[in-house]
Amino acid sequence: MSGLYFEEFEPGQAIEHATRRTVTETDNVLFSSLTLNLAPLHLDAEYSKNSIHGQRLVNSLFILGLVSGITVPETTQGTTLGNLGFNEIKFPKPVFHGDTIRVRTEIVETRESKSRDDSGIVTFRHLGINQRDEVVCDAVRVGLMMKRPAEQAAAAS
Structure with a gap:
């Protein structure tokens, strides 16, 4: 398990x-075909030549999934109890075939769960950034994170 516990954020x-x-x-x-998003801006090169971008756009929901997925091994793998939702999602720049995406996660807020004593709530801001250092995805996500197991917490102190 490589994810972080609530106390580590x-x-x-x-x-x-x-x-x-x-x-x-x-x-x-x-991705566009599997999700039945048949918008010509994603699939039709000839149509897209005449768009404001002059080429096909990568499906923004694929980018959201990619950005979120890249964060898992270093943040939530094995330590999350669930994704509570996305508060805000923006795509300030388009993504094109051949763009390389990297991700930075910022911890916005942490708070104890009001209904569970084994977990806490973490608000993450995930920034997807292309090879030109342009933000292409800005997503605020809330997750329910496990607290460190009692035996590990005792050993750490």
Whole structure:
């Protein structure tokens, strides 16, 4: 397990995730097709030539999933009890085939759970950044995170 427990998150903390991913045409076409998002801006090269971008756009929901997924090994793998939701999602710049995405997570807030004594709530801000250092995805997510097991907490003190 490589995720962090609730107690290991501090507001203001930033995590630069090691994993980066170059987005391919196959990623975009497959994801758009599987989710039945048949918008020509994602699938039709000829149509997209005449768009404001001059080329196909990568499906923004794929980018949200990629950005969220990249964060898992270093934040929540094995230590999350659930994703409580996304408060805000923005896509300030488009993503195109061949763009490489890296992710930075900022811890916005932590608080004790009001209904569970074995967990706490962490608000994450995930920033997807392309190879030109442009933010392409800005997502605020709330997760229910496990507290450190009692035997580990006792050993740590």
